[in-house]
Amino acid sequence: TQQVLVNEHLVKDAFVLPGLGTMELILEGVRTALPQYSDQLVVNNLLLLAPLVVSDHIKLSVVVEKGENQIKAELKITDSNKTLATCLIGTNTSSIKELISLDSIKSRSKFTMTHEEVYERFKAVEICYGESFRGISKLWCSENEVLGLVNLPETAATLEEGYLWNPFLMDAIIQCTSGLQTPNEALNFMLPHKFENVCWLKEQPKSCWVH
Secondary structure (H helix, E strand, O other): OHHHHHOOOEEOEEEEEOOOHHHHHHHHHHHHHOOOOOEEEEEEEEEEOOOOEEEOOEEEEEEEEEEOOEEEEEEOOOOOOEEEEEEEEEEEEOOOOOOHHHHHHHHHOOOEEEEHHHHHHHHHHOOOEEEHOOOOEEEEEEEOOEEEEEEEOHHHHHHOOOOOOOHHHHHHHHHHHHHHHHOOOOOOOOOEEEEEEOOOOOOOEEEEEEO
């Protein structure tokens, strides 16, 4: 699974760990250091400070500091002590607060993009996804809003074992933000930098809507 996670995520000719794969490493470190915590964890203020270009000899460390109400965690390259990501972790007390109308969002969209169109745009800026990362089925887009239908590819669905949050699903969810750029303009090369709050309210699906 780890080999697919890296080999199918090529950015500018380099094998880069997906940003939300970084979050999975941090969560695994927290669960190992503090096994009394349940799987219902919430990640707050996740900062991705540098991409992790994968090599055969790299060693990583997760530094965990337990506070009164939350946990601070950092992912570091062991040899250089360089920090790759930091976040605060608490427990899940959230609930569903709002229902949205999919038909309303679709009706106000200015353009749509198919699965093929989405991944051709990524390829044009040298972001090459393997089959397991090609989860977007369709996007409904406008200047400041995107609705995406994500279906976990069969190749990724067989690789779910051991993950708290499936990085193939999470990456496809983040890919939907590409729909904020119109199809007649070249896709700006962007990498995720900050996630304010990440929380699962229900069991992770094989298919989901992204707004």
